[in-house]
Amino acid sequence: MxxxxxxxxxxxxxxxxxxxxxxxxxxxxxxxxxxxxxxxxxxxxxxxxxPKISENINKAKKWFAAAIEKHQYQGNYNYCYCTKSSHFEYVLNEVMKNEVHIETSSAFDINIVENLKKNGKITNDTYVICNGFKREEYIHNIARLINEGHQNCIPIIDNYEEVDLLSEEINKNYEIGIRIASEEEPKFEFYTSRLGIGYKDIVPFYNRDIKDNKKVTLKMLHFFINTGIRDTAYYWNELVKCLKVYVKLKKVCPSLDSLNIGGGFPVKNSLAFEYDYQYMVDEIINQINITCEKAGVEVPNVFTEFGSFTVGExxxxxxxxxxxxxxxxxxxxxxxxxxxxxxxxxxxxxxxxxxxxxxxxxxxxxxxxxxxxxxxxxxxxxxxxxxxxxxxxxxxxxxxxxxxxxxxxxxxxxxxxxxxxxxxxxxxxxxxxxxxxxxxxxxxxxxxxxxxxxxxxxxxxxxxx
Known part of the structure; x- marks a missing residue:
């Protein structure tokens, strides 16, 4: 037996x-x-x-490189590490060996970024994508980073007041992104994410508060859903809605050149785990290509923010x-x-x-x-x-x-x-x-x-x- x-x-x-x-x-x-x-x-x-951290980063880079070549995609790809998954120095030291970028979510993240800069782990060319609801100290720290020369720091606007709050403290021209408040999966107890600005409100917000603001340049549209990147009708439906907003916004905002699709690659949770990462990347790049071609706009540079996928395994x-x-x-x-x-x-x-x-x-x-x-x-x-x-x-x-x-x-x-x-x-x-x-x-x-x-x-x- x-x-x-x-x-x-x-x-x-x-x-x-x-x-x-x-x-x-x-x-x-x-x-x-x-x-x-x-x-x-x-x-x-x-x-x-x-070593598993670097291995997963380079796997994702290869998947996107293959998809970009396959679909003759004209934009580039940028891998960002989502620091909230693990803030430890030994993690960031390993992450930054691989020419990647940083996504932050709170004030003290900026202190970590400054420490990494001081120790030569990142440079002014490293993108620092600042997500999250921004209280006074977070605003202050972002402004300090930009004022001291980090032009590739991009605050992602989470609510209507943040542009004015940032402009009060930043003493030079700066770039921003806008986060889409995605609709949640039907099983959730609420319909729309508390994070970001609603689909229908983004273009009016740009026209009202950003378009004529000479200090601010809109560079990025940010999209993320809580359930992650999965081959479901819900994910593809939300991605298509995001792309519709992107092309509509791009037509009135020429400076917009980047789409951040957030994170959410799954981590292996059993010996029976199956997930076709290359297929998902292929299809995401393909959908962006098709949508932009139909609308007659340039495709965006693609950013991702992988946290759990980077360090989980x-x-x-x-x-x-x-x-x-x-x-x-x-x-x-x-x-x-x-x-x-x-x-x-x-x-x-x-x-x-x-x-x-x-x-x-x-x-x-x-x-x-x-x-x-x-x-x-x-x-x-x-x-x-x-x-x-x-x-x-x-x-x-x-x-x-x-x-x-x-x-x-x-x-x-x-x-x-x-x-x-x-x-x-x-x-x-x-x-x-x-x-x-x-x-x-x-x-x-x-x-x-x-x-x-x-x-x-x-x-x-x-x-x-």
């Missing part, structure tokens, strides 16, 4: 895969021996595999199964030595799926389980609602430690989880490991942050001076 964990994976999915393989009965990730990582650093731990989390509880005839709970709420908050908040696999004991028999965290909160679990299907793992044995890994967790989890701060039930934040390759292609690891200690949490709480 095929009762081993390796048999289950093999008969359920195509395995091995590009990033996952076996060494004996132990899982490897991009040829990284995960058990060696555990033996060196212990568990729980989080890790970031830096670089991250992982490793836990040990501490204990098993048989709570009734059907349910076995495997308790991890950490918490899902604190370390992978998207599993709890939005039932986010990640790739989850056993790291060792692949030749052992398997069993169906539920996974629970250490907090005293009933929501601290990961089960078939978050996973692709029921969770099976090698059978729990007290004398044979079992480790599990969650993969492609590199986007948002640290910022949403409150990195470096208090955690629910004071569960400590695990250590974080950076994984890179040296010039010879050998794997090298380093400790970015140690696991929180009691005194760290007491200091935050005010108990220690």
């Amino acid at each position: 095929n009762t081993k964990y390796i048999n289950l994976i093999d008969q359920t999915f195509y395995f091995p895969q590009e990033e996952f393989n076996l060494k004996g009965d132990q899982l490897t990730f991009h040829d990284i021996n995960l058990m060696q990582l555990i033996e060196k650093y212990g568990a729980p731990l989080k890790f970031t595999y830096l 670089s991250g992982g989390a490793i836990y040990q199964i501490l204990h098993q509880k048989q709570q009734n005839d059907r349910e076995k709970w495997n308790l991890i030595n950490s918490s899902f709420i604190t370390t992978l908050p998207d599993t709890w908040a939005i039932s986010k799926r990640f790739v989850m696999l056993a790291i060792n004991r692949w030749n052992d028999e398997y069993e169906r389980v539920l996974l629970g965290g250490l907090t005293c909160d009933s929501d601290d679990y990961y089960n078939s609602e978050q996973h692709m299907n029921a969770i099976y793992l090698p059978k729990f044995k007290k004398n044979k430690p079992l480790y599990i890994g969650f993969f492609n967790t590199g986007a948002y989890q640290e910022s949403i989880g409150g990195y470096g701060g208090l955690q629910h039930c004071l569960i400590p934040q695990p250590k974080h490991i950076l994984i890179d390759k040296d010039e010879e292609g050998n794997i090298v690891t380093s400790l970015f942050s140690r696991q929180q200690k009691g005194e760290d949490l007491l200091k935050i709480l005010g108990y220690n001076e």
Whole structure:
């Protein structure tokens, strides 16, 4: 009988895969021996595999280059990294090795941009696309960046007042974009995004507030939908509506030469994941080409803002199964030595799926389980609602430690989880490991942050001076 964990994976999915393989009965990730990582650093731990960031950036560049050549597209392509997915310096340092641009969403993002400029990571030629609702400090920081010579900083106007607010602080001519308030998918509880300006209001807004403003030049139209870039009737319908606005606006605004289609490329969330990235890029470029040709206007330069796609597949989390509880005839709970709420908050908040696999004991028999965290909160679990299907793992044995890994967790989890701060039930934040390759292609690891200690949490709480 095929009762081993390796048999289950093999008969359920195509395995091995590009990033996952076996060494004996132990899982490897991009040829990284995960058990060696555990033996060196212990568990729980989080890790970031830096080369994956550059790999995904260059994949997207190749997809767009191929589509531009195929459709004889006359505009160019610009890859922007969406910083809110992960603001860490080690992420931005890896991102900026690849001649890409930056998208910001709040005031302190500009401080990061200035730090990167100071350290030679970006130049005045780097586009800084400033999204989000702009409060006083954000306006002030954008103005400072432009006033100090960064002409490729483009604030994306989110509401009617922002042009006047920016003009009060910027002491030279500057370029802007306008964000479209897209209509949300029918399942949403509201019809129109709170972000941006409505489709029908954009051309009147331009004619009223921008056209005769000699200080301001409209360069970009910005389009983004919450569900991301997916092959659905909803996505294509919204893209067509966006393109209609673009050609209408282009006819009255010759300076408009760029279309920002935002982000939303999906991240692999199971071994059964399928998505034809090249097809989607081909069709987006084709649709833009066709629409502009019919309208008799020049095609725009295309910008994207990929955040999760850039960093998501670089991250992982490793836990040990501490204990098993048989709570009734059907349910076995495997308790991890950490918490899902604190370390992978998207599993709890939005039932986010990640790739989850056993790291060792692949030749052992398997069993169906539920996974629970250490907090005293009933929501601290990961089960078939978050996973692709029921969770099976090698059978729990007290004398044979079992480790599990969650993969492609590199986007948002640290910022949403409150990195470096208090955690629910004071569960400590695990250590974080950076994984890179040296010039010879050998794997090298380093400790970015140690696991929180009691005194760290007491200091935050005010108990220690």
